[in-house]
Amino acid sequence: MEEEKRTIRAVERALDVMLCFTTGSDWGLTEIAQRVGLHKSTVHRMLATLEQKGFVFRDEATEKYRLGLRILELSAHARASDPAVVLLGEMERLRDQLGETVSLYVRDRNDRVRIQAVQSEQAVRRVAPVGARLPLTVGASSKVLLAFGDAGERDALLAEVSWPAPKDRDAYLEQLQEIAALGYATSFEEREAGAAAISAPIFDRSGKLYAALSVSGPSNRLTADIMRERAPAVMEAARRMGMLLGGTGV
Amino acid sequence: MEEEKRTIRAVERALDVMLCFTTGSDWGLTEIAQRVGLHKSTVHRMLATLEQKGFVFRDEATEKYRLGLRILELSAHARASDPAVVLLGEMERLRDQLGETVSLYVRDRNDRVRIQAVQSEQAVRRVAPVGARLPLTVGASSKVLLAFGDAGERDALLAEVSWPAPKDRDAYLEQLQEIAALGYATSFEEREAGAAAISAPIFDRSGKLYAALSVSGPSNRLTADIMRERAPAVMEAARRMGMLLGGTGV
């Protein structure tokens, strides 16, 4: 209540409506209304507006709403302006060298987002959709983003997050320090059963942490030994990628 | 004025702000305000809202606004729910068969949008970003979408569009009829110098036009003769893709 609000309520609500589509792709009007806690008629007007501008549309068959093509159009531009395209070449090289899926994660608030990925070409492989939003405490690249990122932000995050539990936080911080010393992190069936990953930080030329480079695959191919053996290749690729990036912020 | 408006003005305006980013990726506040014709302070509040929800962010270096990662996240879901993924396999097969870039276009209002694409692997190739929005009258797949689409919608479009000019409309319609008879369309340096394309319609099982399948490349590789020769392969692929789609709408 005492919060200063210099934002527009109607817009905020409309964006919440859109964000419904990050979990499930088909939504009916009433479902959405319940989810965001607004009156049907309000949501109805919002969907009409979103539809008019092409951000959502009504699936003729199911009579439910879906994300429209404007989102696709915008995302094309979001990605075009992204340094991540510069790194694609290096990512493909690393994929070919190790034969596993390679992805790039950046921190966004209290999550990490996969901003770029090239898939392994093996039959059994991890699928890695670009745009996926994942928790920021668990998984190899999460630990990289925390271990090499700003210490203040890290502590703030750990204070408000439910995992690791308060009593385990010291152990977790210790693990992060180890990672910082080693220069890379690994995870074995940590976030997802059957999957493992190696991750190393990418710093831009001004030394700022830009992203975590991650190589991931099925845990039977990526054993602890194998990962230790391959870590230098990942770190080297991350270093080269950093060189491709400009200075502060770009 | 006498228009019925059952939409929310604030939301409408906010979406317009976002749509700025379909032309140019960096925008300052005042630029946007001018572009959408609103007061600085209004736009300021909107950007604050959009930023809070992660739809845009402030580039630290340039101090300008850019599209945020939420867009990427949403687009991942927009695409996941899309029948276009089912067609990827067939598209790759066609790409490997012909060695050229293959894309998929659907009609959206008075434009067409590239909803899926697989790139040629040749050194000289057309680049085809997914999400691109293109005019609906010019280019092979445009003609396919018009020739095989709803006649009423087609006439409505031609009435309000500036190209082809009114006097050329009969000739254009004749060309569309030819295309409808042949089952495919070609274009040679029509929309873009140095580029050519073959396109065929994809109908779902209920016979409804779903998209235009297009094979495009440099005009020296895709001569008129070559295109005529390859058209059957494109039509056949389009037919098979149609079989993969469900009935009405899906």
Place this chain on the structure above:
DNA sequence: TACCGATGTTTCACAGAGTGAAACCAAGGA
């Protein structure tokens, strides 16, 4: 057939939310 419940749509009166003018800052450049 009549009835029901669950969807989406429209109407309407009220209050509070969004609006833009104007004032205020901050940072460069001349």
Place this chain on the structure above:
DNA sequence: TCCTTGGTTTCACTCTGTGAAACATCGGTA
């Protein structure tokens, strides 16, 4: 130093967004 150019904040007014409730449209059920 004074401008200019961008962004930020304040504030009073009124217009806009709001949700209750009524309405419409289905399928299913008895």
